[in-house]
Amino acid sequence: MPNTSLADQAANKIRILIKENKLRPGAHINIDSLAKEFGISQTPIREALKKLIAEGMAVYKPKAGYSVRNLSLHEYLQVFEILQVMETYLVKELAKIPFIVDLVSLREINEELRQSISQGNRDLIGRINDKFHKKLYENYHNKLMVDRLYSLWNEMCSGRNLMYDNKIFTNRMAAEHEAIISAIENGDPKAAEEAISAHYLSGRESAIIYFPVEA
Structure with missing residues (x-):
């Protein structure tokens, strides 16, 4: 099995949090908190969130930061x-x-x-x-x-x-x-x-x- 990067691992964990409603639609995603929870630095968390933005699961707004995408x-x-x-x-x-x-x-x-x-x-x-x-x-x-x-x-x-x-x-x-x-x-x-x-x-x-x- 190929090695999974820290960013991929973090992305998978965040997906699970979203799917299980532990991060609800519109919820702010706190990078520092996730980094501490996952035991990694903030850098792979940011890379993971870029992946989730590309997948349509998260959004980024200047000054507001990252949040779970909230579809109408x-x-x-x-x-x-x-x-x-x-x-x-x-x-x-x-x-x-x-x-x-x-x-x-x-x-x-x-x-x-x-x-x-x-x-x-x-x-x-x-x-x-x-x-x-x-x-x-x-x-x-x-x-x-x-x-x-x-x-x-x-x-x-x-x-x-x-x-x-x-x-x-x-x-x-x-x-x-x-x-x-x-x-x-x-x-x-x-x-x-x-x-x-x-x-x-x-x-x-x-x-x-x-x-x-x-x-």
Whole structure:
């Protein structure tokens, strides 16, 4: 395994803090505090934050410093639409070549999700949902497209966490994921498109209900 730079390690840790809502949308990111918490100098923290800015997860304003990006509902839905278009294309293509898809791992992750939903742990639901979608992306051969999907997915993470407060949405996530898996397994691109479209419709409805209109 290649060595990971201190900046990459710090970026991963900050991503986790954002995904777990320990750094909430709009929250100030204190470089000195993070440097002490991670046991490193401020330089790799600054490099890490540059990476997160490029990914759309953080922003920098002169005099105000760094903060977690705080998407408005309008901005969130714009990114959401792009992600939906790309992920719909991906699952349709995977349905044409189901023999390359790690269906076993997808179902194992989905079972983890089902259990986390029964526990009502929002942070755990979010982490496992991330894991499911990223595992789905890993099966596709176009790595440039996969990188773009990862970037879009991460860009939305702090806002997406709000959707997990909607029990109507979370209670049907695992069933919607299974519909996607089954369509791919059956080699049915049309059913895959319908399944992912239904999943995104649920997410969009939940975002509109639970997302603060003003960022």
